Amino acid sequence: MSTLQEVGDRESWRCWLCDEPVDSDMSVNDPRGPSIDSINTAKKGAKGKGGVERLAHRACNTRKGAVKPVVPWPDQLFVVDPAPIIGVVEQLRRKGGRVAVARCPAESDAEDASAWLLDRLSRLEPDMRFDTQIDAGGGGFLLVLRA
Structure with missing residues (x-):
């Protein structure tokens, strides 16, 4: 300890x-x-x-408490259906690959969310390397996290 x-x-x-x-x-x-x-x-x-x-x-x-922790997405980001950050990190640690983490109405919203997420993960999981990808489709933008 x-x-x-x-x-x-x-x-x-x-x-x-x-x-x-x-x-x-x-x-x-x-x-x-x-x-x-x-x-x-x-x-x-x-x-x-x-x-x-x-x-x-x-x-x-x-x-x-003794429950699984939640790392919240900031209120100032415009994200729809944000994925639980801790769960996504655990999944990427086990399997690698990529996970869709949020949808955004505008590309600039997705870029802001991407910058925040990469910055936050650099402190949350400093031993892992992440990058993001923004995919257009369905009238919005999908933010994808890769390990």
Whole structure:
């Protein structure tokens, strides 16, 4: 198990759930204070225990609880039917390939969503490399994520 300082330094003192800065000097009892989110990545029945420790605000970690985390798409992006980011990343980690992650009404909306998604994933999964593709069709634009 890592210390809070080690996890915070590795995560550049950003909450992995909300992507906002975490103040290392704030009390761990404060809702905006730092906490370690231990994510069990082992499948049920697996012999070994796989786990990852990520930095989160105390409130973000508490709000998530023991359920699968959700990384929200920002409200300022115009995306329709956005895919759950954590689930898509897990799928791409296991199988590679490509996944349609959102539909956008305009190409500029798809470009904005693409830029945000690549930036967010660079911090969420720094060891994976992603790129996006924007496909026109059906009067809109499909944003596709590839690993």
